[in-house]
Amino acid sequence: MDTKHKILDEALTLFSERGYANVYVNDIAERVGIKAPSLYKHYKNKQAIFDAIIDEMNSRFMEQAGTLNINGMDPTADADIYKTMNEESMIELGKNLFLYYLHDDYTKRFRKMLTIEQFHDKELAHVYQQQYYEMPLSYQGMLLGLLVSQGILVTDNVPVMTLHFYSPIYLLLTVCDREPEKEQEALKILEEHFRQFDKLYGRTIE
Amino acid sequence: MDTKHKILDEALTLFSERGYANVYVNDIAERVGIKAPSLYKHYKNKQAIFDAIIDEMNSRFMEQAGTLNINGMDPTADADIYKTMNEESMIELGKNLFLYYLHDDYTKRFRKMLTIEQFHDKELAHVYQQQYYEMPLSYQGMLLGLLVSQGILVTDNVPVMTLHFYSPIYLLLTVCDREPEKEQEALKILEEHFRQFDKLYGRTIE
């Protein structure tokens, strides 16, 4: 029973490192601790393993769809936090968001796999798009919009402000996925990014 | 003689759409208009074709390393242009840079291939990093730095300003690679980005 899930787990790891085509069912089986033919007791074929991973991810997203937020708690908590927001705590929140995306094991493997497989078919492209473009921009846009309505940040174009907030995070994330040893450097740059962001968009009355 | 080059060309197209492992030498040969075994008169094996693509790209980069610039002319021309820079012409330049990256056939195919293959080995990761992180940031940083020294833009942190300029371009490029039908939308967002960028960093004395 647990084997079924372990297969997905190990397959995801391998797919994220080498891509679907370069992973052999044998490799997956080996990591699970069984022989390749036994995999077929759990999944119809290799493709079904891949599909199951995508399905599992889709349900995880559904779950967290409402609760996705910067500090891992519920959105109301976020709103409260932002009421008392200052530069330092914003930097802290931003960094944590970045580090969550970067280190959370499932998130990370899934992102790398999608990066590799995104051109394989329309559906995967769409999943990627949702995860790393639509969702972050809409969620963060909501939060930043809140800060604007509370006068903590100032702009007449929240979507673009959100783009300015998020796109460096995204860029640096891809950098670290590629070259993990750049993490410290990325964090330093990220901190400067947030600081600058705050200077640019923060209420100028000091 | 030309066949040898055509092989690289068609292989790059296929690799960029499906990735190395999902392209069969047969597919390449078919597009070139020869039979698979004939490929081996030109390249030792499939890997050698891939390597030749990487090599060719490396030399292209060497060539343009010095001349890379926003409008496809030489850097001095860029500098001149920036002397008379205003918001509209900056938007125009930015858009053109984006559209160049997006539409230039070789550039586009190469970028997609690298995206798919970047985790395959360290070298590819490094090439990607150079192309889409180090080089754009350093070159654009140079140009923007010029604008700062001329008082057209204002900041005490040129690298981060450059990150703010470039990372939305990068993000939107990946969006369009994935879903080309989003191009118009991306251009619109991009325009707003540049406009906002100018507002944020432009000399506030108007």
Next chain:
DNA sequence: ATTATAGGCTAATTGTAATTAGCCGTCAAG
């Protein structure tokens, strides 16, 4: 003229990965 080479072809050959066949032990439900 003749010959070597470049570049193409067809027909193997090889290698390997996915999948299937069929057997076996365990254990929970009747």
Next chain:
DNA sequence: CTTGACGGCTAATTACAATTAGCCTATAAT
């Protein structure tokens, strides 16, 4: 206590993609 389904194994089998063998033609250099 016995049976059936679950999940594991070994030993095929299948499928197919990469590569090699060996042959042929044109052409360019000697």
